[in-house]
Amino acid sequence: ETGVTQSPTHLIKTRGQQVTLRCSSQSGHNTVSWYQQALGQGPQFIFQYYREEENGRGNFPPRFSGLQFPNYSSELNVNALELDDSALYLCASSRAGLAGIQETQYFGPGTRLLVL
Amino acid sequence: DAKTTQPPSMDCAEGRAANLPCNHSTISGNEYVYWYRQIHSQGPQYIIHGLKNNETNEMASLIITEDRKSSTLILPHATLRDTAVYYCIVRVPPRSAAGGGNKLTFGTGTQLKVEL
Numbered sequence: 001e002t003g004v005t006q007s008p009t010h011l012i013k014t015r016g017q018q019v020t021l022r023c024s025s026q027s028g029h030n031t032v033s034w035y036q037q038a039l040g041q042g043p044q045f046i047f048q049y050y051r052e053e054e055n056g057r058g059n060f061p062p063r064f065s066g067l068q069f070p071n072y073s074s075e076l077n078v079n080a081l082e083l084d085d086s087a088l089y090l091c092a093s094s095r096a097g098l099a100g101i102q103e104t105q106y107f108g109p110g111t112r113l114l115v116l
Numbered sequence: 117d118a119k120t121t122q123p124p125s126m127d128c129a130e131g132r133a134a135n136l137p138c139n140h141s142t143i144s145g146n147e148y149v150y151w152y153r154q155i156h157s158q159g160p161q162y163i164i165h166g167l168k169n170n171e172t173n174e175m176a177s178l179i180i181t182e183d184r185k186s187s188t189l190i191l192p193h194a195t196l197r198d199t200a201v202y203y204c205i206v207r208v209p210p211r212s213a214a215g216g217g218n219k220l221t222f223g224t225g226t227q228l229k230v231e232l
Contacts, residue, residue: 042222101209102218107159
């Protein structure tokens with residue numbers, strides 16, 4: 001069984017650019033959640049994808065968007081990058097089990113984004 | 117989701133038990149207690165979760181008080197590799213279709229330092 005994987009591991013962008021981060025969910029998982037973790041803080045929920053649709057969103061502007069593909073992998077896109085977008089971006093996958101209850105989330109290693 | 121309170125830091129000698137407390141006095145009847153840990157610059161790692169009974173797995177034990185207002189995560193024989201930030205989170209496992217999404221609300225956690 002493979003765990004959650006993310007790519008790339010590190011990325012440097014300049015202000016105003018766009019970035020796409022990728023996540024492959026753990027085998028058997030059908031839900032992906034994305035989190036942003038600024039230095040010294042706990043992860044903050046960005047949004048969740050289930051059945052290829054956004055299903056729940058945190059306090060992030062529309063320039064943060066995502067996709068989920070039929071194989072349950074996911075992308076996080078951030079447009080018009082700002083300096084404050086510099087952070088560790090984490091992907092977590094889980095499975096909707098019996099009666100649609102979401103089971104435990106498992107995290108990937110993260111993508112470290114630096115915006116200059 | 118109920119709010120949790122954890123001490124900001126704790127020290128533990130290697131080989132000793134590490135007991136990490138968490139207060140969740142406003143927890144509701146259907147909320148579970150989850151524990152994750154995050155080793156520096158890595159993704160959070162799931163440890164254990166429970167509702168009201170004590171739980172044990174290969175990593176740790178979770179002791180929940182009878183009134184469910186607090187809990188303790190026990191690492192029975194701490195090693196240097198257990199040095200990490202430990203997060204206590206309480207939540208209701210959501211249904212996939214729920215608008216609230218699958219978010220985990222992370223606080224600041226407890227920085228556990230295991231020393232020789």
